[in-house]
Amino acid sequence: PASEDFTVLVAGERNAVTNVLVNAQEKTVTLTLTRPVTAGQTTTVAYSDSTPSDTSGIQDAANNRLGSFAATTVSVSDTSAPVLITEGVKAPKVNASTLVLSFEDAGNLNAEASRKPASEDFTVLVAGERNAVT
Template sequence: GDTTRPKVSGDQLVLSFSDTSNLDADQAHKPASGAFTVLVNGVANAVTNVSVEAQAKTVTLTLSTAVTHGQTVTVAYADPTTGNDTNAIQDTAGNDAASFAATAVTNNTPAP
């Protein structure tokens, strides 16, 4: 399948950025939780933490409410400005990842 497609299990939603160089793992540069919009069955699910794994080129979002098996999940990301920002998903050269509209997330949460 498409390994770059976002996926979620429980309260952990993982975004992959395989098309960029290594991500900037500086915690001071990580994007704000509010830059992400996660909808579960159409209802907003607030992001409580953002974690960047530079080598893996992933950004992991911790959701305020765990997703359950079979729910429909989407994620969107808004780059703060059109320029390159300190607090954004960015590569080690400081290039911001582009904003993306609501994108389907593969729900890997196991059935209870």
């Protein structure tokens, strides 16, 4: 199916589909969206085959086509906590007075000011002595 055949709304705003991947063995269609969706955002997906006379579109092995489905609520849940990357090029790094931590699942880190951890939540030791986070 074409990307344009899908309408995804996140919190009432369109979130364009940039890629469609069909896995026949798993019986899944995976949509890549323009913007990430976070837990708690109301999300719906609808499908309408824009080219019903060609060979593209959602269909089974016998060429039976799915014409469309109406806006359907999508469950958006993320129950995995971010994980600190401790090895490789994204391992913690110090550059003068800046310490950079990288996380898996970083695309979903909440950057809202009200969610920012407090400086005192971190303990940094330099040569065994505490170095306060400011």
